[in-house]
Structures are given as structure tokens and as C-alpha cells.
Amino acid sequence: MASVNTVAQSDSGQRNFIARLWYDKEARGVILQVLTVSILFAFIAYITSNVIANLALVGKTFSFDFLAEPAHYDINQSLIEYSSKSTHLRAGLVGMLNTLAVAVVGIIVATVLGFVLGVLRLSPNWLISKMVYCYVEFVRNTPVLLQILLVHGIVVHSLPSPRGAQDGGNLAETIFFTNRGVFAPQPLPQDGFGFVIGAFVLAIVGCFIFKRWAKKRQDETGKYLPVFLISLGAIIGLPLLVYLLMGAPLDWNHPELKGFNFKGGFVVRPEFLALTLALSIYTAAFIAEIVRAGIEAINKGQWEASLAVGMSRSRTLSEVIIPQAMRVIVPPLTSQYLNLTKNSSLAIAIGYMDIVATIGGITLMQTGKEMETMIIVIGFYLSVSLTISMFMNWYNKRIKLVER
Amino acid sequence: MSDTSTTQRYPIGQIPDMPPPLLESGIFYWVRKNLLSSWTNVALTILAVWFLWLVLPPMYEWMFSNAVFEAADRAGCQALGDGACWAFIQERFTIFIYGFYPEPERWRPILAFGLLFVALGPLLFDGFPYRGKAMLFSMAYPFVAAWLLLGGGGLTQVTTDQFGGMLLNVIVGVTGITFSLPIGIVLALGRASNMPAVRIICVTFIEFIRGVPLITLLFVASTMLSYFLPPGTSFDLLMRVLIMVTLFSSGYMAEVIRGGLQAIPRGQYEAADSMGLKYWQSMRLIVLPQALKISIPGIVNTFIGLFKDTTLVIIIGLLDILGMGRASLADSKWAGLSSEVYISIAVFFFLFCFAMSRYSLYLEGKLETGHKN
Numbered sequence: 001m002a003s004v005n006t007v008a009q010s011d012s013g014q015r016n017f018i019a020r021l022w023y024d025k026e027a028r029g030v031i032l033q034v035l036t037v038s039i040l041f042a043f044i045a046y047i048t049s050n051v052i053a054n055l056a057l058v059g060k061t062f063s064f065d066f067l068a069e070p071a072h073y074d075i076n077q078s079l080i081e082y083s084s085k086s087t088h089l090r091a092g093l094v095g096m097l098n099t100l101a102v103a104v105v106g107i108i109v110a111t112v113l114g115f116v117l118g119v120l121r122l123s124p125n126w127l128i129s130k131m132v133y134c135y136v137e138f139v140r141n142t143p144v145l146l147q148i149l150l151v152h153g154i155v156v157h158s159l160p161s162p163r164g165a166q167d168g169g170n171l172a173e174t175i176f177f178t179n180r181g182v183f184a185p186q187p188l189p190q191d192g193f194g195f196v197i198g199a200f201v202l203a204i205v206g207c208f209i210f211k212r213w214a215k216k217r218q219d220e221t222g223k224y225l226p227v228f229l230i231s232l233g234a235i236i237g238l239p240l241l242v243y244l245l246m247g248a249p250l251d252w253n254h255p256e257l258k259g260f261n262f263k264g265g266f267v268v269r270p271e272f273l274a275l276t277l278a279l280s281i282y283t284a285a286f287i288a289e290i291v292r293a294g295i296e297a298i299n300k301g302q303w304e305a306s307l308a309v310g311m312s313r314s315r316t317l318s319e320v321i322i323p324q325a326m327r328v329i330v331p332p333l334t335s336q337y338l339n340l341t342k343n344s345s346l347a348i349a350i351g352y353m354d355i356v357a358t359i360g361g362i363t364l365m366q367t368g369k370e371m372e373t374m375i376i377v378i379g380f381y382l383s384v385s386l387t388i389s390m391f392m393n394w395y396n397k398r399i400k401l402v403e404r
Numbered sequence: 405m406s407d408t409s410t411t412q413r414y415p416i417g418q419i420p421d422m423p424p425p426l427l428e429s430g431i432f433y434w435v436r437k438n439l440l441s442s443w444t445n446v447a448l449t450i451l452a453v454w455f456l457w458l459v460l461p462p463m464y465e466w467m468f469s470n471a472v473f474e475a476a477d478r479a480g481c482q483a484l485g486d487g488a489c490w491a492f493i494q495e496r497f498t499i500f501i502y503g504f505y506p507e508p509e510r511w512r513p514i515l516a517f518g519l520l521f522v523a524l525g526p527l528l529f530d531g532f533p534y535r536g537k538a539m540l541f542s543m544a545y546p547f548v549a550a551w552l553l554l555g556g557g558g559l560t561q562v563t564t565d566q567f568g569g570m571l572l573n574v575i576v577g578v579t580g581i582t583f584s585l586p587i588g589i590v591l592a593l594g595r596a597s598n599m600p601a602v603r604i605i606c607v608t609f610i611e612f613i614r615g616v617p618l619i620t621l622l623f624v625a626s627t628m629l630s631y632f633l634p635p636g637t638s639f640d641l642l643m644r645v646l647i648m649v650t651l652f653s654s655g656y657m658a659e660v661i662r663g664g665l666q667a668i669p670r671g672q673y674e675a676a677d678s679m680g681l682k683y684w685q686s687m688r689l690i691v692l693p694q695a696l697k698i699s700i701p702g703i704v705n706t707f708i709g710l711f712k713d714t715t716l717v718i719i720i721g722l723l724d725i726l727g728m729g730r731a732s733l734a735d736s737k738w739a740g741l742s743s744e745v746y747i748s749i750a751v752f753f754f755l756f757c758f759a760m761s762r763y764s765l766y767l768e769g770k771l772e773t774g775h776k777n
Contacts, residue, residue: 125445137758143715356620
């Protein structure tokens with residue numbers, strides 16, 4: 001009807017120019033877009049002018065110079081060199097790395113746990129399936145912040161003090177579980193350790209070539225090799241062999257109890273432990289549901305066909321069902337990874353020094369630079385989110401069904 | 405054997421059904437099939453039973469049989485039993501629910517909460533009596549609730565810093581979801597629009613919101629939002645939080661509704677166009693009613709997520725139920741009862757969220773049969 005109107009009106013020429021434009025679909029689109037964009041710009045200009053006026057009123061300037069100033073605060077866990085004399089920039093970097101550490105470890109643990117739980121949820125064993133169901137429902141329906149606080153409380157309260165860990169709470173007197181953190185010996189590579197790393201890299205490369213060869217062989221002759229087990233053996237065995245041949249070129253820096261706490265060694269703080277554990281537990285419940293839905297989405301015929309050709313249940317699952325289910329699983333899995341990364345910002349509730357706690361917390365309080373610090377924090381999260389979704393999109397494309 | 409017994413005793417065609425063999429029915433069959441069907445299954449069952457044996461009895465003892473329900477303080481609890489000290493929760497219960505809301509006025513949040521269900525009724529159930537008129541009340545509900553809670557106009561004024569406990573969680577959650585729905589619809593329509601400028605703006609906004617944690621937005625609300633407003637204006641922290649939470653959930657809402665819009669067959673859009681309906685007419689009369697109906701489970705799930713996320717307000721210093729719980733841990737009379745507090749709050753949230761997720765599952769089931777034919 002709209003197009004009929006347009007023709008009628010332009011023929012009679014009774015309407016004025018603007019009305020004619022309005023009834024033309026394309027012209028109207030252009031007008032509306034110009035209007036939207038100008039309203040947006042007006043809004044941005046209004047906010048910017050407000051910001052400038054407000055900053056002038058309290059005598060603040062907009063600059064990132066504070067990043068070069070010394071931070072004057074301590075961070076108890078840092079992956080890079082840091083002291084209270086370091087700059088705010090360095091503190092921010094430490095925070096970013098801490099966030100990424102939680103995100104990476106959490107994603108790995110949550111994925112493994114989630115897949116195992118998702119498969120167990122579909123187990124023919126009624127008891128196991130119901131237990132996983134209870135776990136999933138309870139975890140999914142309570143706030144993640146609450147879980148973080150609860151896990152942190154349990155970790156801090158149930159582990160012994162460093163002195164107590166000397167008597168109990170240790171693994172063979174080398175790894176100590178205390179409420180100040182988990183202390184483990186730190187490896188110190190000596191001369192010749194490079195060969196071990198070389199052997200490790202060689203083993204990984206070799207496994208890739210072996211996997212291709214095995215696949216080709218299977219395609220041609222139908223003979224199946226347990227690729228995973230052989231690869232695992234090679235990746236662990238080869239470096240171990242070289243390590244022993246070189247005469248064990250590795251020293252350990254053992255943690256020792258000095259005064260009230262352990263000194264030396266490699267330490268994982270209870271905050272990191274609690275946060276990673278809680279986020280993994282929380283996200284694993286969601287991943288379990290996604291995996292379950294993905295497996296259930298696969299046609300029953302695939303199971304039957306695979307069992308009919310004589311594959312075992314576990315091989316069917318790992319080589320027929322899950323590769324197909326991955327196509328259903330990956331998109332929602334991506335958003336779970338993003339959620340885990342974003343939820344790691346709750347670190348601030350238990351005092352783990354992530355980016356929100358360093359730049360967005362103490363630095364903000366010290367310098368009073370709300371704008372600048374928030375821009376850094378938000379920019380960081382946006383770029384991490386974009387990177388993860390780009391990677392998962394690439395992966396999703398790679399495993400997509402090739403249609404002929 | 406069966407040959408002789410059946411053919412000799414009964415005429416052909418009148419042979420009664422035999423009961424199934426003992427091992428193929430009843431409890432034995434169930435156990436054999438579900439718990440002991442293969443060796444791995446037997447091993448899993450043993451493992452599960454062992455695990456439950458390890459976990460359940462101590463948990464039961466701690467939570468119920470050794471727990472103390474009435475005592476004056478922690479020492480009193482410990483004297484009576486070594487289980488959980490629920491007396492603490494009992495003493496703080498009203499503060500967990502209402503925060504510092506003045507005691508004589510507490511009928512107002514209760515009434516507002518009750519009216520919430522009256523307002524939700526016509527939205528959620530098709531067969532609600534006088535649905536059309538009841539819908540008007542649903543529209544007016546946010547304002548009625550705000551008046552009841554804040555007071556003014558005949559009621560005693562209550563300032564927002566007196567809001568707390570579960571009341572605060574419900575206020576933030578319900579406000580966020582109510583106001584994010586229309587914004588989410590507009591954003592979703594904008595994202596599906598064929599005008600590039602509108603589309604880009606909507607996509608940028610949605611992806612921005614979904615790319616940052618709620619905490620950073622709450623920080624923006626508590627530290628920075630006043631910079632964006634004309635000099636001299638400042639408003640309530642709760643109000644700022646509500647604005648941010650609404651914007652946050654509208655990003656997620658937009659994606660849920662986009663899913664609904666995409667699920668509508670192309671033919672519906674084309675049919676609406678060929679009827680000569682204008683864009684807003686076709687959206688309002690044809691597309692959105694269908695799209696929103698399919699999105700209801702997603703909307704409920706978004707609400708569950710948002711409701712759980714309302715606990716994050718403690719990070720900027722508001723005292724919701726979790727904040728009240730943590731604050732009461734500082735009481736020296738009751739020191740060291742964090743497990744009791746956290747577990748009871750967890751149960752609280754579980755009851756709310758589990759009920760809602762069941763409802764959304766029920767809806768999914770209902771909609772499923774409606775659309776497959």
C-alpha cells in the first residue's frame with residue numbers, strides 16, 4: 001500500500017516535497033538514520049560538556065600521567081616483578097595478568113569438569129545421574145559471589161596455619177597446604193635443562209606428525225591405533241628420558257617454615273585458589289548442561305550405528321558423538337568462557353588483586369582518577385571479551401559441518 | 405513347557421497375560437537396569453554410594469541433629485551442640501529480609517511484594533480473570549510499588565539508604581527486568597533493522613554491555629555517573645545502581661528477544677508487509693506478540709541471572725541480603741558463623757531461582773507443543 005501511495009502522490013504532486021520524501025522508503029530511511037546519528041552526537045556532546053564542566057568544578061584534569069607515578073601499595077600475588085615502588089602502570093599490568101591467570105586456569109578446569117559432569121549426567125547409572133543433577137541445579141541457582149565467599153571461607157578456615165601444616169596438611173613434606181596459601185617446591189633449571197625442553201617440543205611436534213600418519217593409515221587400511229595414549233606416553237616419556245640422561249639438571253627451591261610463615265618455593269595464594277575453584281565449580285555446572293544438551297541433540301541413530309560397527313561406548317562417545325555435538329556446544333560454551341572471565345572481577349570481594357582491585361580499586365582511591373581508571377578497566381575487559389569470542393568463532397568455523 | 409500349559413488349559417484366543425518374569429519388572433528390574441547393568445555401572449554405583457555415605461550423614465548431623473536452634477549467643481550454641489548454630493539466623497532473620505526498613509512500616513514492602521504477583525498474574529497466565537483490565541494494573545504496578553516503598557502522599561517517607569536485605573535484591577531485580585524489557589525490545593528491533601546507522605549503534609551498545617562485567621558498571625555508577633550529569637545534580641546511589649542494572653540487563657534482554665525475532669518464520673514478516681501494515685503496525689500486531697511469547701523462557705532465565713547478580717551491589721557498599729549477612733558476621737557475640745550465614749542465604753536464593761527455572765521449563769514445554777505440528 002505504501003508504494004501505491006508513493007506512486008499516486010508523486011503523480012498528482014499535491015503533497016509537498018517533505019511529505020513525498022517521508023513516503024519514499026529509501027529517503028525515509030536516510031532521514032531517520034541522519035536523525036538518529038545527530039541525536040546520538042548531541043547526546044555525546046552534552047555528556048562531554050557536562051564532564052568538562054564537572055572536572056573543572058572539582059579541579060581535576062583528564063590525563064593518564066598518573067600511570068607513571070609510583071603506586072605505593074603492595075600486591076601479595078604477582079606473576080611479574082612488582083614492589084610498592086613500582087608504577088601504577090606496573091600495578092595495572094600485574095592486575096591484568098592476575099585476571100588472565102584466573103580466567104585461563106578457570107576455563108581449563110571448568111571445561112574438563114563440565115564435560116565430565118555433562119557426560120555423567122547422561123550416564124545409565126541412575127544414582128550418578130541424579131547426583132550430577134543435584135549439583136548442577138544447586139550451583140546454577142545460587143549467586144556466584146556467594147559461592148566465592150563460601151569457598152574462600154572454607155579454604156581459609158579448614159586449612160591449617162603454616163605451623164600446623166608442618167605436622168599435618170602436607171604431601172610428603174614437600175607441598176604444604178596452609179591458610180596462607182599452598183607452598184610447593186619451585187623448580188630452578190640448571191645447565192642442560194634446555195635439552196629437556198627441546199625434547200618436550202620435539203615430542204609434541206612428533207605427535208602431530210604421528211597423528212596425521214595414523215589417521216591416513218586408518219583411512220587406508222582401517223587399522224586403528226590408540227593415538228592418544230601413544231602421544232601421551234611420548235610427550236611425558238621423551239622429556240623424562242632426556243632429563244634422566246642429562247643427570248637430572250633441575251634444582252628445587254623448597255619452602256621452609258621461618259617464623260610464622262613459609263619462605264621460598266612456589267606459592268599459590270588462598271585467594272587465587274578459592275576464586276579459581278569457585279568460578280570453575282560455578283561455570284562447570286553451566287558447561288555440564290550445555291554438554292548434555294549437545295549430546296542429546298545428536299541423533300540416536302549415530303549411537304546405534306557406531307555400536308553396530310563394534311565400537312565401544314566410550315569410543316563412540318569420544319569419536320562419533322562429541323565431535324558432532326561440538327557444533328551445538330561451542331557457541332554457548334563461548335559465552336560461558338566470557339562469563340567466567342567477567343565473573344573473575346568478583347575477586348575484589350575476597351581481596352584477590354585483579355585488574356578491578358588494582359587499577360579500579362586502590363589506584364582509583366589514591367589518585368582520584370575515576371574516568372581514566374574506569375576507561376582502562378572497561379577497555380581491558382572489552383578487548384579480552386573480543387579476543388575470546390574471535391578465537392571461539394574461528395574454532396566454530398573450523399569444526400563446522402562441511403556441506404557438499 | 406509353555407506350550408503344554410497354554411494350549412491345554414485355555415481355548416485359543418483367550419490365553420490370559422502372564423505376569424512378567426520376576427527379574428524383568430518391579431524393583432529388582434529397576435535396580436538391575438539402572439544401577440548394575442554393567443561392570444562399570446556397578447563400580448560407579450559403589451563409588452556413588454560410598455561418596456554419599458561420606459557426605460550425607462555428617463551433613464545431616466551438622467545441619468539438623470546436632471544443630472542448635474535457640475541460644476543467646478555463639479557460646480550458648482556451642483554449649484548445646486557442635487552442629488550448625490541456626491539461632492543466629494533466627495535472630496537476624498528480619499534484618500536479612502527487610503534491612504533497616506522501619507519496623508512499623510514493614511507491611512508496605514509485604515503488600516508491594518504481594519501485589520507483584522497480582523501484577524504478574526495477567527502477564528504470565530492466559531486464563532487470568534478480567535485479563536484486559538488486570539493488565540492495566542500491571543502497567544501501573546511499578547509506580548504503585550515505588551509509592552508504597554518510598555512513601556510520600558499520605559505515607560511516611562522512607563529513604564533509600566534504609567532499604568536492605570532481601571528487599572533490596574527484589575527491588576533491584578524486579579526494576580531491572582521491568583525497565584530493561586522495553587529497552588531490550590527497542591535494541592533488538594534496532595539490531596534487526598535494515599538501516600545501517602541504527603543497526604551499528606544498537607550492536608555497539610549491546611556488545612559493549614555484554615563485554616564488560618556488571619561490577620565495572622556498578623563502579624561507574626558509584627564513582628563516575630555524576631560527572632555525566634549537569635554540574636550540581638546528584639541523586640541517590642540506589643537510583644544510580646538501578647539505572648546501571650537496567651542498562652546492563654537490557655543488553656542481555658535484547659539478545660534474548662533477538663533470538664525470538666529470528667525464530668519467527670520469514671513468511672510472517674512478508675505476510676504482514678503484504679497486508680499493507682506499516683513497520684510499527686506489523687511489529688506490534690504480528691511479529692512481537694509471537695517473538696515475545698517464544699522469548700518468555702529466555703526472559704525468565706535472564707531474570708534468574710540478574711536476580712543472582714543483584715548480590716554484587718555489596719561491592720559498592722549497599723547492604724543487600726549478602727551484605728547484611730557479612731555485616732552481621734562482624735558481631736563479636738556471634739563470631740565465626742560464616743558457613744551458617746552463607747548456607748542459609750544460598751538456600752534462600754535457591755528456592756527463588758529454582759522455582760523460576762522450573763516455571764521457565766514448564767513454559768518451554770508448553771510452547772514446544774504449541775509450535776510443532
